[in-house]
Amino acid sequence: MSNPVSFDAVLFLSFGGPEGPDEVRPFLENVTRGRGVPPERLDEVAEHYHHFGGVSPINRLNREIMAAVDTELTARGVDLPVYFGNRNWHPLVEDTVGRMADDGIRRALVFATSAWGGYSGCKQYHEDISRARGAVGERAPELVKLRQFYDHPLFVQANADAVRRAYAELAASTREQARLVFTAHSVPLQADDQPGADGRPQWYSRQVHETARLVAEEVGVDSYDVVWQSRSGPPSVPWLEPDICDHLDEVHAAGVGAVVVSPIGFVSDHLEVVWDLDNEASEKAEELRMGFARAATAGTDPRFAEMIVDLVVEHLEAKQPRKLSTLASAGCTTNGEPCAPGCC
Numbered sequence: 001m002s003n004p005v006s007f008d009a010v011l012f013l014s015f016g017g018p019e020g021p022d023e024v025r026p027f028l029e030n031v032t033r034g035r036g037v038p039p040e041r042l043d044e045v046a047e048h049y050h051h052f053g054g055v056s057p058i059n060r061l062n063r064e065i066m067a068a069v070d071t072e073l074t075a076r077g078v079d080l081p082v083y084f085g086n087r088n089w090h091p092l093v094e095d096t097v098g099r100m101a102d103d104g105i106r107r108a109l110v111f112a113t114s115a116w117g118g119y120s121g122c123k124q125y126h127e128d129i130s131r132a133r134g135a136v137g138e139r140a141p142e143l144v145k146l147r148q149f150y151d152h153p154l155f156v157q158a159n160a161d162a163v164r165r166a167y168a169e170l171a172a173s174t175r176e177q178a179r180l181v182f183t184a185h186s187v188p189l190q191a192d193d194q195p196g197a198d199g200r201p202q203w204y205s206r207q208v209h210e211t212a213r214l215v216a217e218e219v220g221v222d223s224y225d226v227v228w229q230s231r232s233g234p235p236s237v238p239w240l241e242p243d244i245c246d247h248l249d250e251v252h253a254a255g256v257g258a259v260v261v262s263p264i265g266f267v268s269d270h271l272e273v274v275w276d277l278d279n280e281a282s283e284k285a286e287e288l289r290m291g292f293a294r295a296a297t298a299g300t301d302p303r304f305a306e307m308i309v310d311l312v313v314e315h316l317e318a319k320q321p322r323k324l325s326t327l328a329s330a331g332c333t334t335n336g337e338p339c340a341p342g343c344c
């Protein structure tokens with residue numbers, strides 16, 4: 001007799017990125033489809049990709065995480081294949097879900113590479129799931145997305161250790177006085193104002209602040225900042241602020257001599273991290289003659305893959321969630337249903 005709640009695969013669902021110069025434009029067009037991003041912004045972002053030969057590191061990094069997840073699943077005795085699908089570039093999630101159907105997959109757990117609630121981090125992944133299933137039709141497997149993990153202890157610890165390593169990179173003379181600055185992707189204020197699963201607005205930014213608090217606490221730093229990066233859209237539309245570069249001016253004027261920048265908003269060192277932080281923000285710090293150390297993202301830490309498997313096992317065995325915050329972790333729904341009516 002078959003177990004009604006058994007799963008036969010994991011789907012690793014991410015953003016996607018181009019892997020060659022010819023792919024940059026079509027990728028950007030997929031990302032911004034109907035989203036009101038001005039063409040000048042697209043030209044500018046295309047340049048960032050071309051600076052790296054038109055190749056985003058995101059797919060390679062995701063494949064590395066998936067390999068680690070595969071090893072960890074085996075180590076924990078969970079026999080599930082891992083499939084890879086993206087929202088904006090190949091392998092596209094529609095094609096992957098088709099392949100899963102061909103392979104006879106009936107029900108899969110979905111890990112999306114965003115820790116957060118909100119439109120881009122949660123609801124848009126639900127839309128991806130629902131669109132992919134629609135494209136495949138009746139044969140499509142049931143897809144259950146795993147919950148938001150912004151406060152999972154392994155995510156917090158991986159980020160905290162990266163912050164400690166970044167402090168160690170700074171010259172000893174500036175280390176003591178260095179300011180800890182967390183960054184995450186900015187979003188339009190209107191998007192952040194949508195109610196979350198708890199019915200209150202600022203679901204995304206509240207979770208980012210919560211992760212920052214938990215990571216700072218783990219590192220033992222009691223004063224820090226949360227700022228935003230990579231804003232796009234027309235200048236007339238307000239987004240979360242301040243931007244990291246404006247913030248560097250501000251802390252410099254206040255006498256800060258060095259910063260540790262921790263991109264907790266992202267799970268890997270993809271293009272928005274390496275361009276906007278390692279190029280733009282680090283250049284800005286150099287202009288200001290401030291010490292600058294960028295903490296690693298959590299994805300390459302072995303604890304990140306361990307956390308993914310933890311989330312899988314938590315779901316399979318209906319365990320108590322391992323979470324450090326009292327703020328909710330929503331996002332776990334079937335076939336792209338919203339977390340709650342009107343959520344994110």
Ligand SMILES: CC1=C(CCC(=O)O)c2cc3nc(cc4[nH]c(cc5[nH]c(cc1n2)c(C)c5CCC(=O)O)c(CCC(=O)O)c4C)C(CCC(=O)O)=C3C
Binds near residue numbers: 017042
């Ligand atoms: C909250 C958030 C996350 C974190 C949660 C998550 O990880 O999901 C995230 C991740 C990422 N964002 C990425 C890249 C881009 N994001 C863009 C545009 C936008 N992002 C937004 C938000 C977020 N984005 C928003 C509100 C827009 C405006 C247009 C829209 O409403 O959709 C654009 C278009 C150009 C531009 O407008 O800058 C690009 C190229 C990459 C891949 C980088 C690589 O290739 O290595 C990743 C992981």
Ligand SMILES: [Fe+2]
Binds near residue numbers: 197
């Ligand atoms: Fe949600």
